[in-house]
Amino acid sequence: MESESVVTGVQANGGSNVECDTSPADASSSGAIDLRCIINPLVDLIYWRDLKKTAVVFGAFLALLISLAYVSFISVVSYTSLIVLTVTIIYRVYKNIMQAIQKSQDGHPFKSLLELDTDLPQEKARDFSDAFVNWFNPVFSEIKRLFLVEDLVDSVKFGCLLWCLTYVGSWFNGLTLVTLAVVALFTLPKVYEQNQAQIDQYVGLVRNQVNDVMSKVKAALPIGNKEKTQ
DSSP states (O other), rough: OOOOOOEEOTTTTTHHHHHHHEEEEHHHOOOOOOOOOHHHHHHHHHHHSHHHHHHHHHHHHHHHHHHHHHSSHHHHHHHHHHHHHHHHHHHHHHHHHHHHHHOOOOOOOTTTTTSSSOOOOHHHHHHHHHHHHHHHHHHHHHHHHHTTTHHHHHHHHHHHHHHHHHHHHHHHHHHHHHHHHHHHHHHHHHHHHHTTHHHHHHHHHHHHHHHHHHHHHHHHHHHHHHHOOO
């Protein structure tokens, strides 16, 4: 019997566990990335399964974005790198002094990290490239379909969305939107998980209203009706 490496993850709704297959044989035979191995840790973060880990990640992202709002990107990278480098140098000097005082032979304090293999395997790089192409092609086809007005109603809806985005762009800059997106990513899923029944009820009402309006718009557009009858 072939040995198989399986990693267990937690579903978004906190229910049953999801098994993530990380066996080399299966990965090489399928030639694809098991997205569960990537998605499950992200789900654990945004649903605050591990409070300390999520707080560290969320705080780091928020601090970085707030810093970029007041200081240039180059300055943020430079100061952050200087802080990290200063801490590692101080720690290295401290460990060397302690080794000299205690006359120990512990070696380099970062030896385990220096020996850590950080090279990206070519197989993984090809898998990520294939995954990107599989994502990009449908997105580009959909954008082409909307701009070339394959379906008039869909293109009109897309135009309304772009028109709304012009107002959003006048209210916020790109960095502010990214900050709001990060805050929403770490708050809205947890809020939805705790109030799923009430939110689903209101979303259903809104969806029915939107469907009614869109059906009336489609019925009022003679061009859309002609395309469907052909």
